[in-house]
Amino acid sequence: MKVFDLKEMEPEEKAEVFYNADEFKARLIDLQAGGQIPTCEMNLYVLFYVIDGEVKVTVNGEEKKLDDGNCLVTEPATLSMKTEEGAEILGIQISKR
Numbered sequence: 424m425k426v427f428d429l430k431e432m433e434p435e436e437k438a439e440v441f442y443n444a445d446e447f448k449a450r451l452i453d454l455q456a457g458g459q460i461p462t463c464e465m466n467l468y469v470l471f472y473v474i475d476g477e478v479k480v481t482v483n484g485e486e487k488k489l490d491d492g493n494c495l496v497t498e499p500a501t502l503s504m505k506t507e508e509g510a511e512i513l514g515i516q517i518s519k520r
Contacts, residue, residue: 459505476510
């Protein structure tokens with residue numbers, strides 16, 4: 424068992440995968456004001472949990488707003504994300520079986 428203190432991670436650690444297993448990867452995404460994740464094809468299931476801030480996520484052309492405490496889970500899809508004010512998000516990629 425390993426415990427990660429997400430609040431204490433340094434900025435350079437936040438962009439990196441902090442847990443990597445065959446079945447899933449976890450990373451802390453720190454988007455600055457005006458930041459974005461460009462459109463990408465994900466061949467894995469993805470879970471995004473907004474720790475702080477607000478983001479707009481587009482999945483297969485459908486846009487949703489996510490606020491603090493919101494969680495999005497999606498099957499493999501085309502997705503992108505953007506924020507106006509900045510946000511901190513936990514992102515987990517889960518392998519397809």
